[in-house]
Amino acid sequence: MKQTKSDFFICVAQVLSFLKSLGCKAVEILKKEIVFLFLLAIAFTTIYPMYFMVITALKTVKDYMLHKFAFPSVLVSENLYYAWVKVGLQRYFGNTLLVVGVGVIIYLIVCSMAAYAFAKMRFRFRLGLFLTVLGLMVLPQVVLVVPLYKLVTSLGLLNNRIGLSFIYVAYFAPFGVYLMTAYYRGVPDEIIEAAKLDGASVWQTYIWIMLPMGKPTIATMAVIGFLSMWNELLYALLFLQKSTKRTLMLGIALMQGQYGAEVPRLAAGLLITCIPVVVIFLIFQRYITKGLTAGAIKG
Structure with missing residues (x-):
C-alpha cells in the first residue's frame, strides 16, 4: 500500500x-x-x-418501446402525417403563422418608433415613461392575466387571432423598446441635425435614416419576437378558446393529453412545431449577436 x-x-x-x-x-x-x-x-x-426527438418521430410505437435510444430500424412518416392531418396541426400551423406574422410586424413598428422617441426626442416625462417601460419587463405573465382578460372581453376580442397579436405586442414590446433605444442612442446627433438642416421632417428622418441604420437590431428583434410569440402558450390558452382558432402550442398541449402514451406521435408534433423555429434561427443567427451587441459597442 x-x-x-x-x-x-x-x-x-x-x-x-x-x-x-x-x-x-x-x-x-x-x-x-x-x-x-x-x-x-x-x-x-x-x-x-x-x-432524440427526430429519431423518435420516425419510429413506430413498437420500435420505440423496444429501442428507445437507438436509431429506428425502419423510418416511418406515419406519425408526421397523423399529427399534421388527423390531429389538425396544419390548421393550428396556419393560425400560428397569422398571429405571429401580424404580431411581429406591429411589434417592430411600435418598438422602433418608441425607441426613436426615447433616444432622440425631448419631451416631458421622457425618463419616467422609459423607466415605466423597463419596469414592465419584469412583470410575469400571470400578473396581467385578469386585467388583460377583462380588457379583451370588453373589446370583443375573445377568440380573435389578431387580438392575440396585439396582446403579444403589448407584452413583448418593453424588451424591444429597450433594445432599440440602446442602439439609437449610439447614433450621432450630428446625423439627425444634418437631416434637419436639409429640410427632413421627423418622419423622414425616422424612415430614411434611423430605420436603415438600425437594420441589425431590427433583424434581431424580429427573430426574438418571432420565437417568443411562436412558443407562447398561456395567453393563447386564455384568449383562443375555440378549437378552430388554436395555435400550435395549444395543439401540442392537446396531443400531450390525448397521446401521452404514444410518444412517437407526440414527438412528431413537436418536430413540426420546431422546424420553423430552427429555420428562422439558422437564417438570422448572424444578426442576433451583432444586433444585441451593437448598442453596447456604439454606446
Whole structure:
C-alpha cells in the first residue's frame, strides 16, 4: 500500500515537473482543452434532445418501446402525417403563422418608433415613461392575466387571432423598446441635425435614416419576437378558446393529453412545431449577436 502511494506521488511529481518545464505554453494548451471540452458538453446537451426527438418521430410505437435510444430500424412518416392531418396541426400551423406574422410586424413598428422617441426626442416625462417601460419587463405573465382578460372581453376580442397579436405586442414590446433605444442612442446627433438642416421632417428622418441604420437590431428583434410569440402558450390558452382558432402550442398541449402514451406521435408534433423555429434561427443567427451587441459597442 505504501509502495502504491509513493508511486502515485512520484507520478504526480513527474507530471508537474513536465508542465513546469513547458512553462506558460502548457497552461495555455490546458486552458484551450478545458474550454473545448466545456463547449463540446454544451453542444451535446443542445443537439442530443433534437436528435432524440427526430429519431423518435420516425419510429413506430413498437420500435420505440423496444429501442428507445437507438436509431429506428425502419423510418416511418406515419406519425408526421397523423399529427399534421388527423390531429389538425396544419390548421393550428396556419393560425400560428397569422398571429405571429401580424404580431411581429406591429411589434417592430411600435418598438422602433418608441425607441426613436426615447433616444432622440425631448419631451416631458421622457425618463419616467422609459423607466415605466423597463419596469414592465419584469412583470410575469400571470400578473396581467385578469386585467388583460377583462380588457379583451370588453373589446370583443375573445377568440380573435389578431387580438392575440396585439396582446403579444403589448407584452413583448418593453424588451424591444429597450433594445432599440440602446442602439439609437449610439447614433450621432450630428446625423439627425444634418437631416434637419436639409429640410427632413421627423418622419423622414425616422424612415430614411434611423430605420436603415438600425437594420441589425431590427433583424434581431424580429427573430426574438418571432420565437417568443411562436412558443407562447398561456395567453393563447386564455384568449383562443375555440378549437378552430388554436395555435400550435395549444395543439401540442392537446396531443400531450390525448397521446401521452404514444410518444412517437407526440414527438412528431413537436418536430413540426420546431422546424420553423430552427429555420428562422439558422437564417438570422448572424444578426442576433451583432444586433444585441451593437448598442453596447456604439454606446
